[in-house]
Amino acid sequence: xxxxxxxxxxxxxxxxxxxxxxxxxxxxxxxxxxxxxxxxxxxxxxxxxxxxxxxxxxxxxxxxxxxxxxxxxxxxxxxxxxxxxxxxxxxxxxxxxxxxxxxxxxxxxxxxxxxxxxxxxxxxxxxxxxxxxxxxxxxxxxxxxxxxxxxxxxxxxxxxxxxxxxxxxxxxxxxxxxxxxxxxxxxxxxxxxxxxxxxxxxxxxxxxxxxxxxxxxxxxxxxxxxxxxxxxx
Amino acid sequence: xxxxxxxxxxxxxxxxxxxxxxxxxxxxxxxxxxxxxxxxxxxxxxxxxxxxxxxxxxxxxxxxxxxxxxxxxxxxxxxxxxxxxxxxxxxxxxxxxxxxxxxxxxxxxxxxxxxxxxxxxxxxxxxxxxxxxxxxxxxxxxxxxxxxxxxxxxxxxxxxxxxxxxxxxxxxxxxxxxxxxxxxxxxxxxxxxxxxxxxxxxxxxxxxxxxxxxxxxxxxxxx
Numbered sequence: 001x002x003x004x005x006x007x008x009x010x011x012x013x014x015x016x017x018x019x020x021x022x023x024x025x026x027x028x029x030x031x032x033x034x035x036x037x038x039x040x041x042x043x044x045x046x047x048x049x050x051x052x053x054x055x056x057x058x059x060x061x062x063x064x065x066x067x068x069x070x071x072x073x074x075x076x077x078x079x080x081x082x083x084x085x086x087x088x089x090x091x092x093x094x095x096x097x098x099x100x101x102x103x104x105x106x107x108x109x110x111x112x113x114x115x116x117x118x119x120x121x122x123x124x125x126x127x128x129x130x131x132x133x134x135x136x137x138x139x140x141x142x143x144x145x146x147x148x149x150x151x152x153x154x155x156x157x158x159x160x161x162x163x164x165x166x167x168x169x170x171x172x173x174x175x176x177x178x179x180x181x182x183x184x185x186x187x188x189x190x191x192x193x194x195x196x197x198x199x200x201x202x203x204x205x206x207x208x209x210x211x212x213x214x215x216x217x218x219x220x221x222x223x224x225x226x227x228x229x230x231x232x233x
Numbered sequence: 234x235x236x237x238x239x240x241x242x243x244x245x246x247x248x249x250x251x252x253x254x255x256x257x258x259x260x261x262x263x264x265x266x267x268x269x270x271x272x273x274x275x276x277x278x279x280x281x282x283x284x285x286x287x288x289x290x291x292x293x294x295x296x297x298x299x300x301x302x303x304x305x306x307x308x309x310x311x312x313x314x315x316x317x318x319x320x321x322x323x324x325x326x327x328x329x330x331x332x333x334x335x336x337x338x339x340x341x342x343x344x345x346x347x348x349x350x351x352x353x354x355x356x357x358x359x360x361x362x363x364x365x366x367x368x369x370x371x372x373x374x375x376x377x378x379x380x381x382x383x384x385x386x387x388x389x390x391x392x393x394x395x396x397x398x399x400x401x402x403x404x405x406x407x408x409x410x411x412x413x414x415x416x417x418x419x420x421x422x423x424x425x426x427x428x429x430x431x432x433x434x435x436x437x438x439x440x441x442x443x444x445x446x447x448x449x450x451x452x453x454x455x456x
Contacts, residue, residue: 070433072391075405075426082418171298178300178398185301198308206297206305214296 014204017191024184025208031104031173031181036166038109043116050121061117068114073107073172080107081179104176112169119161123154159224167217174209184208240420244411251407252428258325258403259393263386265329270336278341287337294334299392303327307399324396331392332385339381343374376451383440387433394429404428 014021049061068076081103089096098106127150135145177186188205192198241248277287294302307323310316317323347370355365397406408425412418 066434067430070387070430070437071426072394072429072433074394074397075422075429078409079422079426082412083422086419167296174298174300175395185304189304192308199312202301202305202309206301209301210293210297213298214292217296 011200011204011207013195013197013200017187017201020187020191021184021205021208024182024187025212027181027183028170028173031101031108031176031183032170034105035108035112035173036169038105039112039116039169042110042113044120046113046117047120047124050117051124065114065117068111069118071111071114073111074175074178076111077104077107077175077179080110100176100179100181103179104173104181108169108172108176112165112172115165116162119158119165120154123158124150126157127153156228159228160221163217163220163224166220167213170213170216171209236417237420240411240415240417241424244421247407247411248404248425248428251402251404254401255390255393255403255405258321258328258396258401259386259389261325262328262332262389262393265325266332266336266385266389267382269329269333271340273333273337274340274344277337278344291334291337294330295338297331299327299331300395300398302331303395303399306330320396320399320401323399324393324401328389328392328396332389335388336382336385339378339385340374343378344370346377347373376447379447380440380444383436383443387436387440390429390433390436 046061046064049057050065052058052061081098081100084103084106085096085098131149131153132145135149140148173183174185177183177189180186184205188201192201195201273287273291276283277291280287297305303323306317306327307320310323311318317326351369351373352365355369356362360368393403394405397403397409400406404425408421411421415421
């Protein structure tokens with residue numbers, strides 16, 4: 001027991017492979033950035049559909065949100081990677097294959113767009129009607145109202161919840177290793193297969209993710225609180 | 234249409250078996266999460282010397298991705314502690330511990346949300362701290378946090394797809410196995426995804442209804 005304990009505390013093996021593993025971690029960040037951008041864009045679109053005046057649009061938005069909010073990340077990634085290219089291939093009559101990275105970004109982007117859509121919607125609906133009416137009375141176009149009056153307030157209001165969602169999105173990027181995207185977890189399992197010593201490697205990976213996520217989450221939360229206080233005060 | 238019959242309907246036994254394993258893992262993990270979360274929360278709030286330990290555990294469980302945690306528990310814990318010995322145990326343990334971190338914070342928010350005057354009124358009537366906790370604090374806490382607990386269960390169900398990676402034979406595992414046998418993923422994966430989405434949708438709808446009812450009946454603002 002104590003032997004195994006010291007072996008797990010001794011993370012030299014993890015350190016030995018630091019270059020490969022760091023490259024993996026950077027890949028995590030890369031996947032995160034791309035899928036976060038996708039999620040924000042698609043989420044905003046879905047939220048606008050949900051508050052639309054025409055019921056078919058509202059309906060599409062609702063279905064989008066309900067499907068993606070209730071879908072497990074892993075099955076969506078697998079589905080996008082294995083099924084979507086086949087379906088699209090049938091549609092255009094050609095064989096199609098997605099790069100694992102593309103599948104990961106699409107899947108995570110769409111799953112998290114469901115969560116972001118709800119956050120956006122709550123923010124949009126919290127904007128007082130008077131503000132919009134005032135903007136209309138000033139002769140602003142609908143587009144301009146959205147950009148100048150609604151969205152700035154939405155962003156401020158949704159910030160704390162968005163931070164939480166960004167954190168869970170980053171955590172979800174670890175499972176992209178399962179479709180062979182070379183992120184930290186993928187490299188860890190590759191090295192484990194070579195060295196046959198899971199103990200230091202998985203412990204190191206767990207501690208690394210914990211450190212990165214905890215620091216990022218705490219830091220961003222502090223920053224966003226300060227920012228909000230400054231603006232509201 | 235025959236594809237659907239051959240790939241999905243004729244395999245329904247296997248898929249249902251997988252679904253049963255999924256439900257089993259989720260229920261055990263849920264129980265672990267509630268007991269573990271409550272324990273962590275109480276230790277954090279009332280046991281001074283162990284407080285840093287509880288905070289460290291809560292933060293670790295919350296800030297580590299579930300997949301990483303599952304792999305860590307499955308491959309490192311047996312060497313480190315000689316337990317868990319089976320993948321099934323590792324599966325529910327990983328899911329349960331992750332959620333216990335979240336539930337600990339939920340419980341804490343609930344307990345701190347109980348108005349101070351209620352507790353003081355209990356003391357003024359000569360109730361012991363334990364009795365105050367059991368009769369006054371806990372019932373109110375449970376009411377306010379019930380919807381969040383249901384939500385946490387949906388998170389467990391979603392994360393439970395990952396136990397297939399450590400070869401627990403849940404629905405996801407069986408689906409992937411069928412895909413690897415037939416090399417025809419369209420029908421199987423679509424149906425599997427639909428089952429999961431429907432399952433989680435029903436659970437989260439139940440959570441929403443519960444929250445609405447709590448708010449209407451007890452005037453509680455649910456998180």
